[in-house]
Amino acid sequence: MRSVLREAVPRDLIEDGRQRPADAHIIIDSVSKIYCSDRGEVEALRDIRLKIRPGAFVSIVGPSGCGKSTLMRCIAGLERPSTGGVVIGGREIDAPPQNLGMVFQRDVLLEWRTVLDNVLLLIELRRGHRSEWVARARQLLDVFGLESFHDCYPWELSGGMRQRVSICRAMLSDPDILLMDEPFAALDAFTRDDLNLELQATSQRTKATTIFITHNISEAIFLADQVVVMDRRPGRVALVIDIHLPRPRPLAVKESPEFAEYGRLIRKTFEDLGILRRGI
Numbered sequence: 001m002r003s004v005l006r007e008a009v010p011r012d013l014i015e016d017g018r019q020r021p022a023d024a025h026i027i028i029d030s031v032s033k034i035y036c037s038d039r040g041e042v043e044a045l046r047d048i049r050l051k052i053r054p055g056a057f058v059s060i061v062g063p064s065g066c067g068k069s070t071l072m073r074c075i076a077g078l079e080r081p082s083t084g085g086v087v088i089g090g091r092e093i094d095a096p097p098q099n100l101g102m103v104f105q106r107d108v109l110l111e112w113r114t115v116l117d118n119v120l121l122l123i124e125l126r127r128g129h130r131s132e133w134v135a136r137a138r139q140l141l142d143v144f145g146l147e148s149f150h151d152c153y154p155w156e157l158s159g160g161m162r163q164r165v166s167i168c169r170a171m172l173s174d175p176d177i178l179l180m181d182e183p184f185a186a187l188d189a190f191t192r193d194d195l196n197l198e199l200q201a202t203s204q205r206t207k208a209t210t211i212f213i214t215h216n217i218s219e220a221i222f223l224a225d226q227v228v229v230m231d232r233r234p235g236r237v238a239l240v241i242d243i244h245l246p247r248p249r250p251l252a253v254k255e256s257p258e259f260a261e262y263g264r265l266i267r268k269t270f271e272d273l274g275i276l277r278r279g280i
């Protein structure tokens, strides 16, 4: 297995000089998770070890039920590992850290609040001063193409627009760490491509350390500095692969031989694990 720390600093960090603080450095230290329920024990994760450097964009791909969301919840401090631990910025996580934003597969917007008020929700929950955040919230919505929708309600938006609002909400306080659990799974291919481009651009600007879960191998490669391939339950890391495609990446990069080679390697790993059927 190759280390996710192999490259010292990604290219784009060098170029514009901005770097996330060591607070965004994530160590997943031998994390295992066993759920106990009335129906018995479920071993969801076994001995996961990963080191994710500040500013990295890491995609996690794996079959349904291999523990991706469980791992995400452990990193977010929403779930305690059965053994091992998650260390962020040198501190073991036992509750959600302040400097973290999350985006889920379902957008969890509040239907009775406007788009702008949804983006400002967490600031209000943290008893921050709303007025200090309104300008930034509006600016973020504009960046994500929602300039005409600040005062609309979620039910007036398409699925892609709703997910853009969720991303703006997670990014409002400029988190050091962004966790995204299959955020685009429910979207059509065109909207997904659009959001992949927007996410790439934003992530290059903010340099948040990002962990992105997806079932989609092509999306995983397109977005990531590293792709983590997981084996089925109990979830284990089967492969970590560094993606050396230059940024910014246009959608056409998916047609390049290098991109195809990364795809082949990941698919072969899944075939060797018996998760994907071998092509004929």
Ligand SMILES: Nc1ncnc2c1ncn2[C@@H]1O[C@H](COP(=O)(O)OP(=O)(O)OP(=O)(O)O)[C@@H](O)[C@H]1O
Binding pocket: 035, 036, 037, 042, 043, 044, 062, 063, 064, 065, 066, 067, 068, 069, 070, 071, 233
């Ligand atoms: N709270 C829970 N109690 C008991 N078992 C659970 C709980 N949460 C998850 N599991 C089990 O742990 C395993 C991993 O679930 P998890 O949701 O983390 O997988 P996943 O890879 O995210 O799946 P998917 O891709 O389908 O969303 C599954 O077998 C699931 O049934």
